[in-house]
Amino acid sequence: MSQITVIEHLLYHQKESPMATGRFTRLLSEMILSGKIINQEVNKAGLVEILGLTGETNVQGEKVRKLDEFANHVLEHRLQRAGVLCALASEEKADLITIPKDYPQGDYILIFDPLDGSSNIDANVSIGTIFSIFRRTSPSHEPVTLADVLQRGAEQVAAGYMIYGSSTMLVYTTGNGVHGFTLDPSVGEFLLSHPDIRTPKFGKIYSANEGYWHYWDEATRKAITYFKNPDNERHQVYSSRYIGSLVADFHRNLLYGGIFLYPADKRDPKHPHGKLRLMCEANPLAMIVEQAGGLATDGINRILDIQPAELHQRVPLVIGSYDDVSRVREFMLRDAA
Numbered sequence: 187m188s189q190i191t192v193i194e195h196l197l198y199h200q201k202e203s204p205m206a207t208g209r210f211t212r213l214l215s216e217m218i219l220s221g222k223i224i225n226q227e228v229n230k231a232g233l234v235e236i237l238g239l240t241g242e243t244n245v246q247g248e249k250v251r252k253l254d255e256f257a258n259h260v261l262e263h264r265l266q267r268a269g270v271l272c273a274l275a276s277e278e279k280a281d282l283i284t285i286p287k288d289y290p291q292g293d294y295i296l297i298f299d300p301l302d303g304s305s306n307i308d309a310n311v312s313i314g315t316i317f318s319i320f321r322r323t324s325p326s327h328e329p330v331t332l333a334d335v336l337q338r339g340a341e342q343v344a345a346g347y348m349i350y351g352s353s354t355m356l357v358y359t360t361g362n363g364v365h366g367f368t369l370d371p372s373v374g375e376f377l378l379s380h381p382d383i384r385t386p387k388f389g390k391i392y393s394a395n396e397g398y399w400h401y402w403d404e405a406t407r408k409a410i411t412y413f414k415n416p417d418n419e420r421h422q423v424y425s426s427r428y429i430g431s432l433v434a435d436f437h438r439n440l441l442y443g444g445i446f447l448y449p450a451d452k453r454d455p456k457h458p459h460g461k462l463r464l465m466c467e468a469n470p471l472a473m474i475v476e477q478a479g480g481l482a483t484d485g486i487n488r489i490l491d492i493q494p495a496e497l498h499q500r501v502p503l504v505i506g507s508y509d510d511v512s513r514v515r516e517f518m519l520r521d522a523a
């Protein structure tokens with residue numbers, strides 16, 4: 187395959203993608219550079235004093251790791267100055283981050299999880315950066331508000347993730363298919379490696395943390411039992427694969443086929459809707475999986491149809507191969523009836 191960079195690919199498909207404006211290309215370029223910088227630190231984390239905890243907790247009540255903080259700083263610092271955003275929102279920060287008045291303003295809004303899966307950093311497990319891009323809904327000359335940000339996932343203009351694993355990849359969509367690029371360290375560029383990714387209609391993998399079985403509702407247990415039962419209607423023997431790093435679990439299932447479930451559970455009364463965040467995790471991955479032919483729900487409702495009420499709201503997530511996610515929805519609907 188000839189060496190095609192992300193920007194070349196974006197410009198080549200310019201006719202199909204209204205997104206290939208100069209400002210979007212600049213936004214994506216800054217995301218790419220941020221990913222390369224974060225990747226450098228992740229790759230040598232074990233060697234420098236950047237592993238471990240900062241001693242602080244984030245808005246999610248989770249311990250902040252030094253690499254989390256580093257990744258968040260790189261993205262905030264670079265993207266605030268890029269002249270293409272009117273606001274950012276980070277999984278690590280409680281409030282919307284506006285662009286300082288003396289910086290050039292833009293009309294895009296970037297929502298991101300700077301380093302998802304970071305609890306696995308010290309064990310050298312693949313982790314990632316997830317991002318979601320909207321266009322503001324209010325006029326450019328007015329101050330940006332939360333109403334500009336709290337849009338349904340179906341309104342995203344682009345979504346993607348970078349996965350820092352055995353190789354470093356960028357996977358993104360602007361609504362014209364899903365495309366994967368692998369970082370070639372010898373040239374320092376993400377090169378097209380997975381054009382037009384399509385996820386299999388059904389898979390052979392299910393991913394869920396079965397340690398929470400006793401906290402799940404009956405419909406969730408029936409769904410998991412279905413995947414564990416070789417006499418299921420497809421007579422398909424599924425393998426259980428759960429890394430505990432959303433980007434890594436999602437990426438594997440996207441390429442191989444399969445289903446990832448993080449259902450609501452009764453462990454934490456503060457989080458009756460599960461652990462994962464709608465705006466910076468579920469929405470971007472839902473746009474990607476649907477563009478690749480898959481499906482993402484909260485068990486019943488399409489993720490991309492959910493109207494957010496708050497920036498950090500959590501949502502149960504069932505995502506992956508279309509037929510597998512549809513099967514879970516049938517269990518949930520039957521139970522809800």
Ligand code: P6P
Pocket residue numbers: 302303304305395430431432433435461
């Ligand atoms: P649990 C990582 O902390 C994360 O947010 C996701 O990357 C991952 O899918 C999930 O939590 C794992 O959560 O409760 O199974 O350890």
